[in-house]
Amino acid sequence: MTDSAAHGGTTPSGVAADDHALAAELAATAGRLLLGVRDEVGFADARALKDTGDLRAHEYLMAALAERCPGDAVLSEEGRSSVAGKRAQGDGRAPTANTADAERLTAGRVWIVDPLDGTREFSEEGRRDWAVHVALWERDAGGGRLVAGAVALPAQGLTLRTDATGGALLVRDDPGEPGTSGPRAGSRCGPPREVPLHAPAPDAGKLRVAVSRTRPPEFVRRLAADLRGPGSGGDPGGIDVELVPIGSAGAKISAVLLGEVDAYVHAGGQYEWDSAAPAAVALASGAHASRVDGSPLAYNREDPRLPDILVCHPSSAPTLLTGIRDLDGALP
Numbered sequence: 001m002t003d004s005a006a007h008g009g010t011t012p013s014g015v016a017a018d019d020h021a022l023a024a025e026l027a028a029t030a031g032r033l034l035l036g037v038r039d040e041v042g043f044a045d046a047r048a049l050k051d052t053g054d055l056r057a058h059e060y061l062m063a064a065l066a067e068r069c070p071g072d073a074v075l076s077e078e079g080r081s082s083v084a085g086k087r088a089q090g091d092g093r094a095p096t097a098n099t100a101d102a103e104r105l106t107a108g109r110v111w112i113v114d115p116l117d118g119t120r121e122f123s124e125e126g127r128r129d130w131a132v133h134v135a136l137w138e139r140d141a142g143g144g145r146l147v148a149g150a151v152a153l154p155a156q157g158l159t160l161r162t163d164a165t166g167g168a169l170l171v172r173d174d175p176g177e178p179g180t181s182g183p184r185a186g187s188r189c190g191p192p193r194e195v196p197l198h199a200p201a202p203d204a205g206k207l208r209v210a211v212s213r214t215r216p217p218e219f220v221r222r223l224a225a226d227l228r229g230p231g232s233g234g235d236p237g238g239i240d241v242e243l244v245p246i247g248s249a250g251a252k253i254s255a256v257l258l259g260e261v262d263a264y265v266h267a268g269g270q271y272e273w274d275s276a277a278p279a280a281v282a283l284a285s286g287a288h289a290s291r292v293d294g295s296p297l298a299y300n301r302e303d304p305r306l307p308d309i310l311v312c313h314p315s316s317a318p319t320l321l322t323g324i325r326d327l328d329g330a331l332p
């Protein structure tokens with residue numbers, strides 16, 4: 001992250017805002033909108049709730065980006081041409097389409113958004129593991145990279161975001177200040193509203209690994225068994241590995257950055273929008289984020305599939321990358 005990421009996005013009042021603050025504001029606002037959709041639609045018809053949530057958050061983000069950053073391209077999960085037909089139900093209209101591929105692949109700035117990550121968990125009453133992802137990718141001499149990102153966890157009242165100094169922040173929602181995850185450093189009473197975000201190192205000999213709730217990859221179970229060592233439970237050289245099922249890639253990566261788990265390992269399928277914003281925040285916070293073979297995560301490709309990811313504290317990366325490599329062909 002560099003200051004060169006700062007961009008003249010403007011608020012409705014005309015105040016200049018940097019891209020980091022804009023990403024956080026849009027993610028948090030879409031998140032509040034989604035909490036309202038949960039209240040309005042209820043949980044009786046999960047399909048209706050998922051479709052309405054996906055569509056409303058997408059439409060809000062597309063309109064906000066068109067207004068605030070009219071020259072930028074957008075890649076949204078819900079703006080793909082393959083989604084248009086499927087979604088002509090829901091609110092009764094097809095979603096606003098993404099920027100055409102030919103334009104996106106030559107654009108200088110591309111917003112990569114997942115309007116509702118963890119759609120299944122969003123539709124289950126009481127679950128808090130779903131997220132809104134807003135990331136900004138910029139083309140530069142190095143061929144392009146993520147320069148800003150925000151992950152809103154609306155049901156947890158939190159937003160994790162990059163900032164203009166190159167670091168990352170944890171922002172607690174302020175119910176009295178709608179639409180902002182902005183630069184109010186603290187309130188007069190209670191804990192500060194914004195604090196620097198750094199993933200804590202795991203306890204020695206222990207590793208809590210977040211996995212998908214609904215489709216935990218088999219290779220992660222094998223990785224855990226290998227790391228525990230022969231005879232599992234009592235191997236003195238082994239690591240005490242616990243697999244923790246959580247919904248949403250953004251919620252899992254946030255759990256790593258908040259110290260609720262120590263790593264997120266996934267392979268077998270995912271798209272750029274599932275990881276762009278959380279990876280931007282993870283890297284800015286000093287965490288390790290890569291493909292499971294250790295290569296860098298790359299975004300704004302012609303094919304948006306990005307099927308695997310590892311996020312963890314840097315001190316755990318060598319153990320996990322070696323353990324994954326030693327699985328020898330067990331990856332999906």
Ligand SMILES: Nc1ncnc2c1ncn2[C@@H]1O[C@H](COP(=O)(O)O)[C@@H](OP(=O)(O)O)[C@H]1O
Nearest residue numbers: 116117118119212213247248249268269270274
């Ligand atoms: N094998 C797979 N193929 C495609 N997408 C996958 C996938 N596994 C997970 N994902 C996507 O990654 C996100 C997190 O999944 P999970 O909660 O299972 O970890 C979900 O995004 P959406 O909720 O935006 O669709 C899900 O669709």
Ligand SMILES: [Mg+2]
Nearest residue numbers: 114117118274
């Ligand atoms: Mg997703």
